[in-house]
Amino acid sequence: MGAGSWGTTFAKVLADNPENQVMLWARREDVADEINQEHRNGDYLPGINLPKALVASTNVSEVLADAKIVFLSVPSQTLRENLAAWGDDLPADAIIVSLMKGVEKETGLRMSEVIAEATNFSADQIAVLSGPNLSLEIASENPTASVAASTNKDTAVTVAEAAKNSYFTTFTNRDVIGTEFGGILKNLIAVAIGIVDGVGYGENTKASIMTRGLAEISRFAVAYGAKANTMVGLAGLGDLIATAESPLSRNHKAGEMLGKGYSLREVKKRMSQTAEGLSSVAPVLALAAAKGVSMPIVEQVQAVLEGTMNPRDIAPHLTTETDGPLGE
Numbered sequence: 001m002g003a004g005s006w007g008t009t010f011a012k013v014l015a016d017n018p019e020n021q022v023m024l025w026a027r028r029e030d031v032a033d034e035i036n037q038e039h040r041n042g043d044y045l046p047g048i049n050l051p052k053a054l055v056a057s058t059n060v061s062e063v064l065a066d067a068k069i070v071f072l073s074v075p076s077q078t079l080r081e082n083l084a085a086w087g088d089d090l091p092a093d094a095i096i097v098s099l100m101k102g103v104e105k106e107t108g109l110r111m112s113e114v115i116a117e118a119t120n121f122s123a124d125q126i127a128v129l130s131g132p133n134l135s136l137e138i139a140s141e142n143p144t145a146s147v148a149a150s151t152n153k154d155t156a157v158t159v160a161e162a163a164k165n166s167y168f169t170t171f172t173n174r175d176v177i178g179t180e181f182g183g184i185l186k187n188l189i190a191v192a193i194g195i196v197d198g199v200g201y202g203e204n205t206k207a208s209i210m211t212r213g214l215a216e217i218s219r220f221a222v223a224y225g226a227k228a229n230t231m232v233g234l235a236g237l238g239d240l241i242a243t244a245e246s247p248l249s250r251n252h253k254a255g256e257m258l259g260k261g262y263s264l265r266e267v268k269k270r271m272s273q274t275a276e277g278l279s280s281v282a283p284v285l286a287l288a289a290a291k292g293v294s295m296p297i298v299e300q301v302q303a304v305l306e307g308t309m310n311p312r313d314i315a316p317h318l319t320t321e322t323d324g325p326l327g328e
Contacts, residue, residue: 001025001063001082002099003035003056005044005135007073010099012139014071015051016165024056025063032056048139064089069097069162071129076102076111076276083118096121097148097159098128101183102276103283110180124152127159128176130183131234132242134249141167147234148172149179171234178226182235185220186243187277188284188298189213191255193244195304195311198259205315210244213297220284223291251277258304259311281305 001007003026011024026032035041035056039049057063064070070090074082079100083090090096096119098111109117112126131146138144148159148170160170173179189210196205217240218231230236243249247256250271257267264278281302288295303309 001070001086002073003027003031003041003044004073005139006099006133007071008035008041008045008050009133009135009139010071010073010163011054012048012050013163013165013168015054016168017162020162022054023063023067024054025060026056026058029058032058045136045139048136060086061089064091067091067094069095069159071097071099072111072115073099076100077105077279079111079114080104080118083115090119094125095155095158096126098126098180100276101130101180101187103184103280103287105279105283108283108287110177110184112176112180124150124155126150126176127155128180128183129159129163129170130179130239132238134242134246136248137246138168143167143169145169145171145234145238147179149174149176149235151176173230173233175227175230177224178221178230179235181217181221181224181226182231182233183239184276184280185217185284186213186236186240187251188281188301189217189240190243190249190251191258191277191281192297192301192314194249194252194255194257195259195301196315197252198256198261199311199314200259201315206244209297209315210240213244214240216295216297220288220291220293220295223293224287254278255301261311263307264305278305 003024011022014020015022031041035050039052096115100111104114112128115126127148127150129146129148132144148156150156151174153174156172160172163170192209193206214237218228221231222228243251254267254271281298285298300314304311304314
């Protein structure tokens with residue numbers, strides 16, 4: 001559900017497993033037509049040939065009819081309204097999988113929590129999938145791995161079996177909180193890395209921020225019930241490395257523009273797709289405050305977003321929390 005770059009890429013991943021029959025919901029008729037007739041989605045995955053077996057439609061009822069697993073890939077801030085619109089078309093016995101990496105602004109809820117609240121599906125029917133997921137690389141069939149998490153082991157295994165092919169491997173765990181927060185929080189650190197790239201700082205600065213950023217997001221996730229080991233796995237460290245280092249990352253690109261002096265409004269105007277990290281900063285900091293978790297890197301990112309800090313001043317603040325020495 002969702003034919004942007006990640007939704008289309010994941011539909012390709014699923015369709016490249018011969019055991020799957022896949023339909024893709026596109027909001028725009030021209031996108032669906034291009035996928036069906038030319039087997040391409042030029043707006044979001046330029047140069048990528050899609051499987052001929054992949055069928056797209058703008059008809060929600062048609063796409064969801066008899067679906068066994070429903071993968072959701074829409075902007076996180078629109079998820080609740082989309083679920084409400086799809087309503088009874090969602091098969092009551094289906095597994096619902098979130099491919100999204102964001103926090104709902106108004107509530108601070110993770111996407112799996114929004115799904116549970118909006119659909120009344122049981123936790124056993126809900127899964128999240130996360131990892132180092134740069135769309136264009138995966139669509140180009142660069143080998144990669146991700147992790148499917150559900151409180152129900154059988155659900156995670158079912159999702160992992162569907163989401164595998166010759167170039168894509170999916171592992172499983174039962175730490176939904178850690179898997180989901182890893183995908184959410186690394187976006188914020190990726191924005192920070194993008195900022196220092198835009199400013200022109202070097203690898204030492206980025207390595208310092210990435211390392212301290214991992215410690216920061218681990219503290220946060222564990223405070224909310226995640227397992228510490230999850231944050232050094234595919235959904236945590238793996239995703240952080242890919243998103244923070246790659247020019248293909250929307251969050252890195254947004255940060256880079258901020259570092260070059262563009263305002264938040266200008267960045268959003270120039271971005272053709274949603275950078276989830278930008279909308280997650282405020283709700284994540286609110287959640288951190290509720291648990292008394294220190295997140296100096298994210299706080300400095302917020303200051304840049306608000307225009308109260310010069311991007312050039314960001315690196316010294318990001319690598320230390322106080323003026324005196326600290327234990328690592």
